[in-house]
Amino acid sequence: MELPKCALILATIVVAFSISFAQNEGGSQVSVHQVEVLRGRDGRDGVRGPAGPPGPAGPTGTNGPQGERGLQGMLGPLGVSGEKGDHGNKGDRGDTGLPGPQGPLGAPGPLAMGGAVYVRWGRTVCPSDQGTELVYSGRAGGSRYDHRGGGANHLCMPDDPEHLQYTSGVSGNSYMYGVEYRSHSQPLQTVEYHNVPCVVCHVTTRATLLMIPAKVNCPTNWTTEYTGYLMTAGSGHHVHI
Numbered sequence: 001m002e003l004p005k006c007a008l009i010l011a012t013i014v015v016a017f018s019i020s021f022a023q024n025e026g027g028s029q030v031s032v033h034q035v036e037v038l039r040g041r042d043g044r045d046g047v048r049g050p051a052g053p054p055g056p057a058g059p060t061g062t063n064g065p066q067g068e069r070g071l072q073g074m075l076g077p078l079g080v081s082g083e084k085g086d087h088g089n090k091g092d093r094g095d096t097g098l099p100g101p102q103g104p105l106g107a108p109g110p111l112a113m114g115g116a117v118y119v120r121w122g123r124t125v126c127p128s129d130q131g132t133e134l135v136y137s138g139r140a141g142g143s144r145y146d147h148r149g150g151g152a153n154h155l156c157m158p159d160d161p162e163h164l165q166y167t168s169g170v171s172g173n174s175y176m177y178g179v180e181y182r183s184h185s186q187p188l189q190t191v192e193y194h195n196v197p198c199v200v201c202h203v204t205t206r207a208t209l210l211m212i213p214a215k216v217n218c219p220t221n222w223t224t225e226y227t228g229y230l231m232t233a234g235s236g237h238h239v240h241i
Helices: none
Strands: 014-023 029-038 116-121 131-143 155-157 197-203
Touching: 155 197
Parallel strands: none
Antiparallel strands: 014 029, 116 197, 131 155, 131 197
């Protein structure tokens, strides 16, 4: 900081005296002095003096307000990997968690035993559905239409019958005949007088079996194995019960 300049002003004072005399009636003298002071011109600036010694330290000022937070610095380089530490001690076993929600119902597995067995009339093979297998094939058989006695239902007689003790020739009073188609209208007219084939089928993925007359569709949650026409004896034939 620049110090102010001080100038030494030398003033020349000129004093002028003016004296006058007067005499009064008593004969005494009176002197009157008039003084006039004249100021001289300012002197020239003096040479700049040396700097004075430093003043004492002032008191500590109060803390200023906190400045704004600076910008985040750049990420430094990745340090060298440290050595692998020792294995820590095994921790305590945690508490048993709550049971989770029940999962979805899985697909039904194959039956270990059992299944459903049925006769498919008028066919020589079983349906090609998965889990369906052929037990045996044969021909439909029953009592003659104009005889009395015999079985109540038609039977699927195997193509390779096996016999126990028997006597050659015709014996006994009951007879078993093959079954033929008899129809004078479509759709079975083309197989008139043909033998009726049959197969016995086993379904491993079914638990029960039901034949529903006068329907071609199964109820909900049931599976259709096969459909066809319901046949019976003629109106003039004997009913075997």
